[in-house]
Amino acid sequence: MRFATSNTLVGLTEAWQRAAQPASLYATAEWLTCNESGVSEDSLRYVLDTSGPGATVVRKIQGGGFLGSDPLWLLFHPEGTETPAVEQGDLATAVSDLFPLAAAALPGSYLPGLLGGEAVKDWTPLLAALEETACDWSCPSTGVLNVPDGHPAVAALREYGYVPVPSFAQAVMTVKDQSLEDYVARFQRRGRVRRARVLREMRSFEQAGMKMLEVGLDDFDTTHAALHLRQLRRYGHDFSAEWLVELIQRSARYLGPWARMAVAERDGVPEAFTICYAHNSELHVKMSGFSEYAEMNSGYFYMIFYEVLAYAQRVGANRIEYGPLTYEAKVGRGCTLEPRTNFLKAPSGWNKPLADAAFAADRDWRSRLTEIERVWKSVE
Known part of the structure; x- marks a missing residue:
């Protein structure tokens, strides 16, 4: 392999x-360039x-940041909730020694930053480049984050001395050719209570006097930002509305052709919104x-499931x-x-306690x- 390195994709x-060979939206040059803004030269490398x-x-990665950006997050939140468990033992002490971390990770997603798929026959040079970057940045640890089960680099990561640590799970709905009516009909098999609940949720929203609109990302403003900030603050995060508006306006410039924003308004005032990106089915x-x-x-x-499903079908x-x-x-x-x-x-001496806790x-x-999944499938 002959490598080129850069902290920006401009010209590349x-x-x-x-x-x-990006099959995902998150590996496209447009997505990555959009996320470069505000990132220092020693915090991003291609x-x-x-x-x-x-x-x-x-x-x-500094650790302890936004949900998903801390690769040890689940070790301290064993139930997958936002409230951490009591930190105990050597692992809690290790946190200060592990970070900052040079991590192969795609920004704004839950996918690893090792790309090329099955076409890459030897991952060793890319892993060596990752560790060279860690050395350049004075990072004591390296990582490849959010690796799906069955990723072609898993065997190489284990051989190269990487410890598997649980991350999140991606929730995925298979759409195929089902319409919203088909989707609701699926719940018939789960009993009248389950189907009745879905229908009740749809009816509650539709009778609440809200009007659905489809707008461009350019229409995103501080009113919409305030709705999203209500959610972020529940997780202990506080960004400014102006920062969110700048983020979405930048997304409009780079990702507009793939973007779709749906807004529910009541008397002309936004009450809810969702932003989706459609790419490669x-x-x-x-x-x-x-x-x-x-x-x-x-x-x-309604906005996250039923309205999105109807749009996906369209x-x-x-x-x-x-x-x-x-x-x-x-x-x-x-x-x-x-x-x-x-x-x-991890640095020498920490791989064993990390592996034990992670297992x-x-x-x-x-x-x-x-x-x-068993509980929900058992009622089908």
């Missing part, structure tokens, strides 16, 4: 598309093979917001990706769960995901 778009397939996106639900009034009238379920999407958390609600409305794993290489956490975590 064609080479990137060839080396990364490494691409100039002679064939194979590329990586490396980010500096996949629909990605990326941002939403709800007023108290919308939540009281089943706004979450654009011919085969798959809707919802992201992590609120697993019971998502599985209960037709999603399946696809686990992700963070592969970490137990992964066993318990996967058991919980299986139980969530």
Whole structure:
């Protein structure tokens, strides 16, 4: 492999598309360029093979940040909830020694930053480039985050000394050719109570006096931002409305052709919204917001599931990706769960305690995901 490295994709778009072979929206040059804004030179690096397939996106991760950006998050939140368990033992002490972390991870997604798929026959040079980046940035640890089960690099990661640590699960709904009516009919098999609940949620929203609009991302303003901030603050995060508006306006410039924003208004005032991106027969639900009034009238379920499903059917999407958390609600409305794993290489002396803690956490975590799906499937 002959590598080219850069902290920006400017001038490298064609080479990137060839080396990364992006099948996902999150690996496109447009998505990555959109997310470059405000990132310092020592916090983002692209490494691409100039002679064939194979590329990586490396980010500096500080840990303890936004949900999903901390690769040890689930170890301290064993039930997958926002409230951490009591930190105990060596692992809690290790946190200060592990970060910052040089991580192969795609920004704004739950996918790894190792790209090229089955076309890459040897992942070793890319892993070596990742560790070289960690050295350049003075990062004591390296990682490849959010790796799906069955990813072609898993064997190489294990051979290279990386410890698997449980991450989140991606909630996915398979659409195929089902209409909204087909979707509701599926719940008939789950008993009258389940089907009645879905119909009640749809009716509650539709009778609440809200008007559905489809607008462009350019229409996103501080009123919509305030709805999303209500959700973020529940997780302990506080961004400014102006920052969110700038983010979505930037997304409009780079991602407009794939974007769709649906807004529910009452008397001309936004009460709820969702932002989705349609790409390669996949629909990605990326941002939403709800007023108290919308939540009281089943706004979450209507806007996130029923309205999105109707849109997915119109654009011919085969798959809707919802992201992590609120697993019971998502599985209960037709999603399946696809686990992700963070592969970490810690400083000398920490791999063993990390591996021990991760093994137990992964066993318990996967058991919980299986139980969530079992409970819902048992009523079909």
